[in-house]
Amino acid sequence: MQAGQLSKYLKGGAIWGFIVFELIFFSVAGEFLSVSDKAFMDADNMLLLFKQSAPIGIIAMGMTIVMINGNIDLSVGAIYAIAAIVLLDSMTWPAFEGLGDMVIPVAWALALLSGVVLGAINGLIVWKTGVDAFIVTLGAMLGYRGLVFMYNGEQPTSHLNWTLVDFAEAQFLGLHTATWFLLAVTLAIWFLMTRTVHGRNAYAIGNNREAAVNAGIRVGPHMMINFMIIGFLAALSAIVFYSESGSVNPNDGELYELWVITAVVLGGTKLTGGAGSIISTFGGVVAIQLLRKGLAHLGADTSTVNLVIGLILIAVLFLDRQLNVKGKEELKV
Amino acid sequence: MSDPTPVLRLEGIVKTFPGVRALDGVSLTILPGEVHALMGENGAGKSTLMKVLGGIHQPDEGQIIVSEEPVVMSGPLDAKAKGIVFIHQELSLADELSVAENIYLGELPRKRFGLVDWAELEAKTNAILEKLKVGFNAKTRVGDLSIANQQMVEIARALTVDAKAVIFDEPTASLTDAEKIVLFEVIADLQAQGVGIAYISHRMEEIFKITDRISVLRDGQYQGTVNTADTNEEGVTQMMIGRKLDLSRNESHHELGNVALEVRDLSCGKLFQNVSFEVRRGEVVGFYGLVGAGRTEIAETLFGLRNPTGGTILLDGEVVSINSPYDAIEKGISLVPEDRKGQGLVLGMNCRDNMTLPQVDDLKAGPFVADGAEIAIFDLYRDKLDIRTPGWKQQVGNLSGGNQQKIVIGKWLSMHPNVLIVDEPTRGIDVGSKAEIHNLLRELAAQGYAVIVISSEMPEVLHVSDRIVAMYSGRITRTFTSEEVTEDNLIQAISGIGGDKVA
Incomplete structure (x- = not known):
């Protein structure tokens, strides 16, 4: 039993070990290779890292529950772009003229609502048709992206509201607004998955759908709720990012789904569903951002960063498999 | 002694699938406090009957009657709510979840706001596990248990509600002898509480050890019900397959090679x-x-x-x-x-x-x-x-x-x-x-x-x-x-x- 516990512990803590390794590696390597004179483990640099991981991180929390549930959502990048457009464009609508800064909560609400509705559409199709979530959201990814282009052609949609920018750039207790959102979402989703009946049922459905059905759990509504949550979070992520930047390109958010899934898988969530942890996903998000920042710190360009992240993802999953094999007596299949 | 009210009665159940008459006028009565064996060859219609009873299939004709009231079963949970509990031969567990969560799957006790009441869940589960005398507790991850212990978790599920009738479908398939004894004690316990038990098994020695009556199906047709005490293995086998069974030992030896x-x-x-x-x-x-x-x-x-x-x-x-x-x-x-x-x-x-x-x-x-x-x-x-x-x-x-x-x-x-x-x-x-x-x-x-x-x-x-x-x-x-x-x-x-x- 002792050996089993060790490997369990290793598995649970692997992502944190990896983060520590990254920190040490980039600090040491940075001394010799860095193009800047600043240390890697600089406080400002680390705070910035959290802020930068927020857009991916917020969506990753939603992706974790969808994946634990045994589904996947590839349309988050497109939902992210649509929510961003709704957010920025609605502030210029004549209907809201004269609201002053009160337009901000209205625009936020509209953006979040569009995210929830788009997620609900995904969820409803998966529920009612029984088509695999991979296919449904693959279609949604293309379709929603089409909506983005229909809205404003190839043109970016821009609107800067300085109150909003001030809010987004604010720091409270040293942490940026975006970081606070990421932490709040992580905590809320963690609570949802560990403490509520919905969360536990989501685990059960992903782990053994037949057993869940036999136990009278209504699988469809649970899946739909989770798709609505990830839609909401994709929109929230857009709010956090575009409140500050104020301009959205129709291509924004592309490949976000893959970054998000990478972070979730790195955090140890099973692709087949049933197992995974919100806290570890948080670790996965931080690990990826560290890697990006660290490699940039060493002067590597984006293409190198992508190559390295890809290799590390495969290496991590390979290691995970090795840790899961109990020893020589294990059945070979 | 007047006849007690049956806890569960099936009357003239007919179920046809395209090309097959899977159940052909099957009737079955389960009395409170009896262990009623349901036997038949594979394909005789036992599982179809159970699926009808569990609301997975709707019967084409006939009635399901629980405590003298005709009911329509809309699904396994509905059946459970009406006091009919199934213990499946094939494990239906979520192995990443804890024992407690599996036992109360689909009906986790709640506090306000849809929160899981962990304290109550654990207390209730441990009380059930106590009865079953198993060596694990509510928090054990099901995936870490042996197959036999997982079967015990499956059995524990039956004990979560006030069951009127419990249907065991080949419950001993993966149990050791010691665990079987515990299972039989549990069954005797349920019996003493007036619960009616339907017991599906291929194992004759178990059937004759614990059941009171035996009903036999063959090719979707009801062959009759006998008192266990009045029959023997040969008789039941004959009802099931319509011929005698060879139970002798191996005495022939072939010429051995290298x-x-x-x-x-x-x-x-x-x-x-x-x-x-x-x-x-x-x-x-x-x-x-x-x-x-x-x-x-x-x-x-x-x-x-x-x-x-x-x-x-x-x-x-x-x-x-x-x-x-x-x-x-x-x-x-x-x-x-x-x-x-x-x-x-x-x-x-x-x-x-x-x-x-x-x-x-x-x-x-x-x-x-x-x-x-x-x-x-x-x-x-x-x-x-x-x-x-x-x-x-x-x-x-x-x-x-x-x-x-x-x-x-x-x-x-x-x-x-x-x-x-x-x-x-x-x-x-x-x-x-x-x-x-x-x-x-x-x-x-x-x-x-x-x-x-x-x-x-x-x-x-x-x-x-x-x-x-x-x-x-x-x-x-x-x-x-x-x-x-x-x-x-x-x-x-x-x-x-x-x-x-x-x-």
């Missing part, structure tokens, strides 16, 4: 240690022991699915190393695995393709698969093994258990093995087909194959084996010839003479 397989001090980690035995051509060697004694693991090691940590394997006197099933097949070892549907067959493929699966590489005409050669092989073994199927195009998933098993055996015979290992050859197979499989195994030995039979059923081991190897917790405790073996000394050998607890 040693086909010898194993010396084979070990594999904690699974089994220092196992030595030999099998001659023309001989059937039975491996008997409790679940978890290491029998299946030995078979898997011989078939290259596990790497041994020590010892040697000799085939025809030559030391060999077997690293993969490919190696094993090449060297003439075949394994008919324990889980027929999961490991032995590709259920969605047809009979012929399943049978020629391991050699389809060699059956080529140019770059294409040689259709004719495949059909020829299938026809040959269909006739040899008497496989009853409408044709080779039939999907294997649609065949009965006995015929499925024959397809698996045929698959390996067509590879011309020297050693045939058969793991639980008749699990989930009805009485009539069982006897056929047993005869088949004897015949194969007569034809010069070396046969290893692994089984958890004592009558089976006694019936087919020339020699019996008894195992206890990863070690061979004793080897018997079929003359010296008795039920008593065999049970002693497999339960560890020292009286240690069974793992």
Whole structure:
């Protein structure tokens, strides 16, 4: 039993070990290779890292529950772009003229609502048709992206509201607004998955759908709720990012789904569903951002960063498999 | 004494599927405090009846009556709410979740805002586990439990509600003898509380030990109900299959050839240690022991699915190393695995393709698969093994258990093995087909194959084996010839003479 516990512990803590390794590696390597004179483990640099991981991180929390549930959502990048457009464009609508800064909560609400509705559409199709979530959201990814282009052609949609920018750039207790959102979402989703009946049922459905059905759990509504949550979070992520930047390109958010899934898988969530942890996903998000920042710190360009992240993802999953094999007596299949 | 009100009554249930009349006017009455066995061959309609009762299928005709009130079952949870609880033979558990969450799956106790009431959940679960006398608690992860303990979790589910009737579907399939005793105590407990029990099993000795009445189905038709005390195994078998069953022991011996397989001090980690035995051509060697004694693991090691940590394997006197099933097949070892549907067959493929699966590489005409050669092989073994199927195009998933098993055996015979290992050859197979499989195994030995039979059923081991190897917790405790073996000394050998607890 002792050996089993060790490997369990290793598995649970692997992502944190990896983060520590990254920190040490980039600090040491940075001394010799860095193009800047600043240390890697600089406080400002680390705070910035959290802020930068927020857009991916917020969506990753939603992706974790969808994946634990045994589904996947590839349309988050497109939902992210649509929510961003709704957010920025609605502030210029004549209907809201004269609201002053009160337009901000209205625009936020509209953006979040569009995210929830788009997620609900995904969820409803998966529920009612029984088509695999991979296919449904693959279609949604293309379709929603089409909506983005229909809205404003190839043109970016821009609107800067300085109150909003001030809010987004604010720091409270040293942490940026975006970081606070990421932490709040992580905590809320963690609570949802560990403490509520919905969360536990989501685990059960992903782990053994037949057993869940036999136990009278209504699988469809649970899946739909989770798709609505990830839609909401994709929109929230857009709010956090575009409140500050104020301009959205129709291509924004592309490949976000893959970054998000990478972070979730790195955090140890099973692709087949049933197992995974919100806290570890948080670790996965931080690990990826560290890697990006660290490699940039060493002067590597984006293409190198992508190559390295890809290799590390495969290496991590390979290691995970090795840790899961109990020893020589294990059945070979 | 006036007749008590039946807790559950089925009246004239008819259920047809396209082309099949699966249930044809079945009636069944379960009284409070009785254990009512439901028996029938595979395909007789027991599972369909249970599905109708559980609301998974709606009956075309007839009524379900719970406590004298006609009801319509809309699903398993509805049935549970009405006091009808099912314990399935096949495990229906989420192995990443805790024991408590599994037992209360779908009905976790809530506090406000949809929060799980963990304290109550744990207390309730531990109270149930106490009754079952199991060695794990509410927080254990189900995936860490043995199969037998997982079965106990499944059983624990029945105890969460005030059940009127509990339906056990082959509950002992993976339980050890000690756990069976606990299960029977639980059943007796439920009985004493006035719960009606329906008990589906193929195991006669259990049926006669614990049930009060027996109802028999054959081909979807109700054959009648008898008091257990008024009948015997033979009578019930006759009701089930319409003929007598051969229950005698193996006394014939074939002429033995040379040693086909010898194993010396084979070990594999904690699974089994220092196992030595030999099998001659023309001989059937039975491996008997409790679940978890290491029998299946030995078979898997011989078939290259596990790497041994020590010892040697000799085939025809030559030391060999077997690293993969490919190696094993090449060297003439075949394994008919324990889980027929999961490991032995590709259920969605047809009979012929399943049978020629391991050699389809060699059956080529140019770059294409040689259709004719495949059909020829299938026809040959269909006739040899008497496989009853409408044709080779039939999907294997649609065949009965006995015929499925024959397809698996045929698959390996067509590879011309020297050693045939058969793991639980008749699990989930009805009485009539069982006897056929047993005869088949004897015949194969007569034809010069070396046969290893692994089984958890004592009558089976006694019936087919020339020699019996008894195992206890990863070690061979004793080897018997079929003359010296008795039920008593065999049970002693497999339960560890020292009286240690069974793992």
